[in-house]
Amino acid sequence: MNYFESVPKIKYEGKDTDNKYAFRHYNPEEIILGKPMKDHLRFAVAFWHTMTEDGSDPFGDGTYQRNWEGNSPMDTAKNRVDAFFEILEKLDAEYFCFHDVDIAPQGDSLKEFFENIDVITDYIKEKMDKTGIKLLWNTANMFTHPRFVNGAATTNNADVYSIAAAQVKKGLDVSKKLNGENYVFWGGREGYENLLNTDMNFELDNLARFYRMVIDYAKSIDHQPQFLIEPKPKEPTKHQYDYDAATAMAFIQKYELENDFKLNLEANHAILAGHTFEHEINVARNYDSLGSLDANQGDLLLGWDTDEFPTDIYTATLAMYEVLENDGIAPGGINFDAKVRRTSFEMEDLVLAHIAGMDTYARGLRSAAKMKNDKFFEQIIEDRYASFSAGIGKQIIENKEDLESLTKYALSLNEVENKSGHIEHIKSLMNDYLV
Known part of the structure; x- marks a missing residue:
């Protein structure tokens, strides 16, 4: 079945085209500073926002029109994989990312969840082998299930800690199976609600202990992706331990994890922390810890993580300038951790939104390359100091x-x-x- 029958393969046609199903600025083979544009950008599509969102919000039911619902949760999961790879191929995106709960139903037990993951990742691997599309990173969702109400690796419950360990072990096995280039940790519940009943030092020690187990297990299975910590200041935990790039680096250095962990930085998370995206990237770069990027943008009039598709050329330019100063971002990439608006409910909007984001970052790359060629910032900074x-x-x-x-x-x-x-x-x- 073709899920996007009316959408052709997206090609570069230039800024004067009136074809909405075309890139106006993203020309993957165009040489920028000695290498193809696609190698600078390393675009990835996020499975969660693309395939599992329904457009609901706290005030209304879902609005998205989707045609991949099956007769059972596993049927739907397989249909989503088919539709997802159709999007990837039509966009000519070389990478994708996912959480474990995005791709497979959790079922009635951890054992059933892992069995479902095995079935779906076997199917994903078939698609990868057929298309050549690669896994930029995967991760374990350890924040949605009620068991993680007090955290995962920072929980007060040793049983929950053990389940989190099992979930990450499974994630690493999957990463090896699919040849993942990175593995991400976003600790949505790794923080505290109130210090009155919290031993922060104990929780951080346990988090570091968890990460050391991860390092040891990856070595034992001969699979060592680049490990990434993704900072975010709030939502859902009031005081999250990985508040921003600097806070995450303080943790990494305190526990001597700098040889194994870098940062995955998101534009909207930077805004929530009171920073700009380029600030967070610059901080990571100064620590030699820039790992990968989640490309989106927030609404400055709203105080939460809106995860809009990036269309701000100014921000994309400054972000790409930092990437160029870092001599690239590989093995990381630019993942569209973004969702279409509730009012953009048609199937084609999923493709159109990614076109907009890819064009925006292509423009950012071109602009940043021009500034780098002219040593625009270098001259300003040299004069200032x-x-x-x-x-x-x-x-x-x-x-x-x-x-x-x-x-x-x-x-x-x-x-x-x-x-x-x-x-x-x-x-x-x-x-x-x-x-």
């Missing part, structure tokens, strides 16, 4: 000064001359690079 390239500044950088010598120098100064940052002018000039 020029006082440290000669004289007393150079002496400081070369560790030739101390508090006494700097005090002597400071007392000799009659006045200090600061230079304007001209930030409004810089923003105006940057706008000229947006394509």
Whole structure:
């Protein structure tokens, strides 16, 4: 069965096309800074928002029109795989991502859940072998089921901790089976509601202990994907332990996990943390820990994780500039952790939304590459810190000064001359690079 019968294979036609089923900016084979655009971007489609969302919200039932419901949960699961790979092929997307509960019914027991996963991942592997499409990353959903009310690896219940371990073990087995390039941990319930009944240090120690078990098991099965922690400040837990990139890196360094873990960063999560997306990417890059990206955007008028498809060229440009400065993002990629709006309920909207996101990041890449070629930011930053390239500044950088010598120098100064940052002018000039 063709689930998207009216949708053709999406090809690049240029910005002047009036064909809505075409890329206007994403040209996968176009060479940017020495390699094809597709290799810079490494696009992935998220199974959860694409295949399991129904368009419901706290105030209304689902609105999405979907044609893959089967006669049983397993029939529906298989139909979803068929429809999903049809989308991937029509978009020419090379990667995908999923949670375990997205692809297989949980059934009445953990054993039944694992058996269902085996059946569905066998079917997914057939599709992968046939199409050449690859698994960017998978993960275990350890936040939806009621058992995880107090967390998974940070729970107060040793039985729940054990179930979480079993679920991740299964996830790693699946990752090896499907040759996953990364494995993600998003701790939706890894945090606390109130400190009055919480031993934070105990919970963080247990979380680190869990991650060390993961590392050991991956080595034992001879499968070592890049492990990624995804920061998010809130929703659903009031105080989540992986609040933002800096907080996650503090945890990683405290427990000496930096050789095994990097970060998967999401644009909407950055907004919730009070940051910009480029800030979070820059922090990770400065720690040599930029792993992968979830591409979406939030609504600045709303205070929750709206997971909109990215259409903001300014943000995409700055994000891609950081990626270029990082010399790429492989083995990570750019995963569309985004869902269509409740009012975009037709089947074709799933394809049209991904076209919009892919075109946006293609434009961001082109703009960032132009700025990098012109050394736009490098020149601005070099000028801003020029006082440290000669004289007393150079002496400081070369560790030739101390508090006494700097005090002597400071007392000799009659006045200090600061230079304007001209930030409004810089923003105006940057706008000229947006394509």
